[in-house]
Amino acid sequence: MAYNLLKGKKGIVFGALNESSMAWKIASRAHDEGAEVILSNTAVALRMGNVDELARQLNTKVIAADATKAEDIKNVYEQAMEQFGGKFDFILHSIGMSPNVRKKVPYDDIDYEKFIQTINISGISFHKIIQTAKKMDALNEWSSIVALSYIAAQRTLYEYNDMAEAKALLESIARSFGYIYGREKNVRINTISQSPTPTTAGSGVKGFEGLLDFTSRMSPLGNASADDLADYCITLFSDLTRKVTMQNLYHDGGFSSMGMSKRAMHMYNKSLNCDEC
Numbered sequence: 023m024a025y026n027l028l029k030g031k032k033g034i035v036f037g038a039l040n041e042s043s044m045a046w047k048i049a050s051r052a053h054d055e056g057a058e059v060i061l062s063n064t065a066v067a068l069r070m071g072n073v074d075e076l077a078r079q080l081n082t083k084v085i086a087a088d089a090t091k092a093e094d095i096k097n098v099y100e101q102a103m104e105q106f107g108g109k110f111d112f113i114l115h116s117i118g119m120s121p122n123v124r125k126k127v128p129y130d131d132i133d134y135e136k137f138i139q140t141i142n143i144s145g146i147s148f149h150k151i152i153q154t155a156k157k158m159d160a161l162n163e164w165s166s167i168v169a170l171s172y173i174a175a176q177r178t179l180y181e182y183n184d185m186a187e188a189k190a191l192l193e194s195i196a197r198s199f200g201y202i203y204g205r206e207k208n209v210r211i212n213t214i215s216q217s218p219t220p221t222t223a224g225s226g227v228k229g230f231e232g233l234l235d236f237t238s239r240m241s242p243l244g245n246a247s248a249d250d251l252a253d254y255c256i257t258l259f260s261d262l263t264r265k266v267t268m269q270n271l272y273h274d275g276g277f278s279s280m281g282m283s284k285r286a287m288h289m290y291n292k293s294l295n296c297d298e299c
């Protein structure tokens with residue numbers, strides 16, 4: 023159901039690759055809610071994914087940009103402002119990649135060049151997206167910027183590797199820049215800490231199927247899906263959340279507040295050899 027929550031708003035969504043991407047669902051939902059959306063992803067992703075299909079559905083365009091390059095981001099904003107006829111109202115950062123995870127390099131034998139790339143792509147790009155917007159004065163007052171995070175920023179999760187550090191940085195940038203951009207332009211900046219979700223990036227984490235089952239059993243409301251996330255994200259882009267800023271907002275069915283659940287304990291007990299219990 024659509025509520026016209028974003029009627030008249032304009033925004034940029036970074037990171038839609040294919041139908042399973044969280045950015046894909048969020049861009050579609052924003053469009054359904056009345057927003058004009060422009061899409062951006064790397065040139066490689068544009069070749070490998072099917073973002074053009076989404077652009078057709080949303081009657082918009084896709085602008086290639088490597089989010090580690092400020093000049094690419096500037097070009098996205100320039101083109102977007104031309105199309106929008108002025109400033110815009112929201113930005114989604116849905117970007118993450120770890121070459122260490124991709125190459126299965128263990129955390130205790132990490133490749134530091136790759137580590138820097140992880141931080142650059144998944145963390146510092148958020149700062150660049152915000153800083154470039156501020157320098158260009160590209161956002162209207164009371165705009166909203168959102169990035170997607172994961173609980174590995176606070177807790178250690180098996181095999182999440184150096185993405186944990188990238189997410190900790192991402193959440194910190196939301197606080198540090200949220201203060202400055204809020205103080206000067208009433209722009210709010212938040213991160214959403216999402217349940218594990220089957221996407222191209224998510225499925226790259228070793229043992230992902232088991233993780234999905236575990237978090238679902240641990241969460242009283244079950245895992246939050248990409249569609250659930252899109253609903254939540256729309257509220258953050260809307261005028262209904264104008265005083266929410268500098269927050270890391272858990273969207274995980276309750277997982278982050280749990281220690282042990284009945285459903286997870288049941289599974290754990292089943293796996294024990296009870297002759298030895």
Ligand SMILES: NC(=O)c1ccc[n+]([C@@H]2O[C@H](COP(=O)([O-])OP(=O)(O)OC[C@H]3O[C@@H](n4cnc5c(N)ncnc54)[C@H](O)[C@@H]3O)[C@@H](O)[C@H]2O)c1
Pocket residue numbers: 036037038039040042043044045063064067087088089090115116117118119143170171172215216217218219220221222223224225
């Ligand atoms: N899937 C999960 O379980 C999960 C959970 C919590 C948070 N997240 C986060 O959600 C975000 C979106 O990931 P997703 O799960 O939808 O997977 P996805 O693979 O669909 O999206 C990741 C995107 O990052 C883009 N990207 C990589 N390098 C880039 C660069 N240099 N410049 C611009 N874009 C670049 C990719 O092209 C891709 O579109 C990521 O930040 C991810 O860490 C994912």
